Amino acid sequence: MTETTIGIDISKATLDVHRLNDSTAAQFGNDKAGFRALKGWLKGHDIARVVYEPTGPYHRDFEVALEADYPLVKINPLQARRFAQSRGTKAQTDPVDAQMLAMMGAAFSLLPQPRTSAKQRNLKELHITRLSLIKDRTRILNRQKSLTIALLKRQAKARLKLMIAQIAQVDAEIQELLQNAPDTTRATEIICSVPGLSKVSSAAILIVPFMICGQITAGRWMPEVGTLSRKQVASLAGLAPMTRQSGQWRGKSFIQGRAKTATRCALYASSRRHATQS
Numbered sequence: 001m002t003e004t005t006i007g008i009d010i011s012k013a014t015l016d017v018h019r020l021n022d023s024t025a026a027q028f029g030n031d032k033a034g035f036r037a038l039k040g041w042l043k044g045h046d047i048a049r050v051v052y053e054p055t056g057p058y059h060r061d062f063e064v065a066l067e068a069d070y071p072l073v074k075i076n077p078l079q080a081r082r083f084a085q086s087r088g089t090k091a092q093t094d095p096v097d098a099q100m101l102a103m104m105g106a107a108f109s110l111l112p113q114p115r116t117s118a119k120q121r122n123l124k125e126l127h128i129t130r131l132s133l134i135k136d137r138t139r140i141l142n143r144q145k146s147l148t149i150a151l152l153k154r155q156a157k158a159r160l161k162l163m164i165a166q167i168a169q170v171d172a173e174i175q176e177l178l179q180n181a182p183d184t185t186r187a188t189e190i191i192c193s194v195p196g197l198s199k200v201s202s203a204a205i206l207i208v209p210f211m212i213c214g215q216i217t218a219g220r221w222m223p224e225v226g227t228l229s230r231k232q233v234a235s236l237a238g239l240a241p242m243t244r245q246s247g248q249w250r251g252k253s254f255i256q257g258r259a260k261t262a263t264r265c266a267l268y269a270s271s272r273r274h275a276t277q278s
Contacts, residue, residue: 011055011094025098026041
């Protein structure tokens with residue numbers, strides 16, 4: 001039986017699917033009934049990979065429904081678009097995107113991502129919520145500086161107090177989940193042994209298992225730590241300078257890439273804090 005690659009463009013209501021080996025396309029609902037119909041459509045085929053892009057909350061139920069039975073590959077939307085452009089494809093519709101995803105997966109022989117447990121999904125949701133609360137807290141602190149009316153000052157102070165309490169609650173829940181997971185407890189201890197790195201920093205590094213899939217990843221955190229070399233980790237975190245040269249021209253090297261922005265921010269904050277304390 002010939003292995004085939006499936007490309008799926010996920011939207012709020014539908015799943016546009018393209019089967020590469022026979023160029024067959026179909027559309028299913030992005031709901032439980034649609035997932036069952038999709039599994040029936042895929043039945044009887046030797047699926048090498050199912051390629052799709054992250055779409056916020058719209059791909060979460062899809063992942064939960066299919067990851068136990070099929071090799072899922074989640075890729076960076078920007079890289080998927082660049083692949084389509086490299087083929088001269090200017091049209092951007094859901095069926096065309098699904099076809100391009102399938103072709104990209106086959107062209108790069110992308111490897112499936114590891115399965116995500118319910119605990120890992122909860123950790124991801126908690127961490128994203130924490131980042132949102134931190135931004136809200138920063139906005140309130142900045143707004144406080146320009147307030148002159150007593151009522152508004154009291155309201156800002158009350159909101160700030162609420163934000164601080166909610167961040168503490170989320171932090172406690174994250175640490176409880178990490179401490180109860182054997183595979184992260186030891187890793188947390190090792191990371192926290194580094195001067196300047198705290199439990200918050202370790203959580204930012206360890207949360208969310210988006211592994212490298214053929215070097216094309218949609219993740220923003222770094223659970224790969226401990227399985228890669230120092231150079232690979234530095235590159236993955238966006239901390240390794242990228243060489244820029246052409247012929248006799250030699251440009252400056254810069255760090256680049258937003259794949260692991262959250263990790264880089266956590267490490268930067270830790271280094272600033274450590275430098276201040278030293």
